[in-house]
Amino acid sequence: MNGQGIVHEIHPVELPGPLVPAGAEPIVRATKIEKYFGRNHVLRGCSMTVYPRETITILGRSGSGKSTFLRCLNFLEEPSAGRVEIDDTAVEARPLGDRPRAERERIRKLRTDAGMVFQEFNLFPHLSVIGNLVEAPVHVKHVARPAATELAESYLEKVGLIDKRNEYPSRLSGGQRQRVAIARALTMEPKVLLFDEPTSALDPSLVGEVLKVMESLAHEGRTMIVVTHEMQFAREAADRIYYMHEGQFVEIGPHTQVIDDPQDPRTREFLARFLGPSRSRQAAATPQDEAVAPPPAVGPGPV
């Protein structure tokens, strides 16, 4: 893709299954997703199986196809081939021609089951915070407005923004906007949450508050698929990590494998570049770490 060196030939290895009790039914099953943008082959047969209460993190370089894969899961991007099944709703790719009405309705059902959080928040600027949250429950699920409002308030409470109930999105900080966006997705009570680089558009000082909300969701057993560059989040919240390279998942496993002991050379290269020398925590600490760490007298600190 970047035209340098040898392209690794990928053998369709049977990648290790998820760490879930035997007999559990998967809630998301994406099968052999392909995606072309014109002649550009962006996704090359990506499959993913997610079980209830799992948190999945997709790592990979920018441009590797992570976001495109995520967007194929709820058909914001039309896959060129493959099949997506969420809960009981299955939709096949149909790159050519129009979909019949029944199939469009199935996509809609699939989308209501898969809440999405975007990099750019995409809150509705003409609606207040509470208006953003109740819009879809009222107009898609036809929940009565008082009931929807009650539900919305409980989720605003959860993300810590109940006091911003009547504000407009333009009056909120980036971190607050993203937390509202998370609450908006939650208010539809989806079966799985999709996060598309939710902290990449944020000021570094605001990343923490969003990650905290996401971590608490992961810990309470929400099923989540998260495209991110936040290694710390992947390490602490993800049950399994999918590493994507040039449109293919080349390594799948828990963080103890993918981050701490990667098996695939491309994963290793990515992590080395991303994390620097301190890739595995036991390795030599960076000078900043030294300065922060209180204990022994290893040498004179910076003056």
Added chain:
Amino acid sequence: MTSLAGPVNQVLGEQILAGERSRSRRWRVQFMLAWLVIVAALVAFVLITINLDTQFIAKWLPFILTGVPVTIFVSFASITLAVILAVLGALGRLSVNPYVNGLASFYVSFFRGTPLLLQIVFIYFALPQMGLVLPEIPTGIIALGFNYGAYMTEVFRSGIQAVPHGQTEAALSLGMSGGTTFRRIIVPQAFRIVTPAIGNDFIAMLKDSSLVSVISVHELLYQAQVAGRPNHKSMQTLLIAAMVYWILTIAFSFFQARLERRQAVGDRSRRPGSG
């Protein structure tokens, strides 16, 4: 050093603020002065060159003003028709259906490509040859509505396209259908974007409605001419009509500004201190 910087900076800050305030006050005074001088000069010119004839004015003013409700009615009816046509036109121009899109683009091209005055006289004088006879006021409303509808179609289309694509994606990802997304998410935002343009068009239409005087709709300009011409007092009556149009325009500009400010709720533009 820091102990000195505090009070010194504060004094300097106060001085800068006071300077800015007095400069902006002076600017406003000069601005109003410019208006005052021009208006005074015009009034003086009129008083010197012609005999204003207050008695004539007092006698005919009520007659001329009977045109005002007609002007307002024609304008409101026409803008309503224009908005309806513009929404349909914009939907057509955005349609993937080649026939619908073709029809909409033909409409825009034809009604923007021919003069409004011609459209008015065509409907009134030419269509009767085909057996289609319309009274004056409906003729005026149809011509104005279709003509402005064509211009506003393009305004609406660009307004809809100006709503970021992320809004559509967010709505779809919540399970909204295309129609619900359009009605609940896109249109409200597009309307906000086009409100200034609609207001502008309405003000333009208020004055273009005077064109229907050629088919003897008894609106403001027509009444002014009826009063002025036989009495050889067109200067007086036309000046009155001009003043009334102007006042109407100022009044609607005021309402437009208020509407825009109310819609700005939730917009970035609502900074502290600006409202």
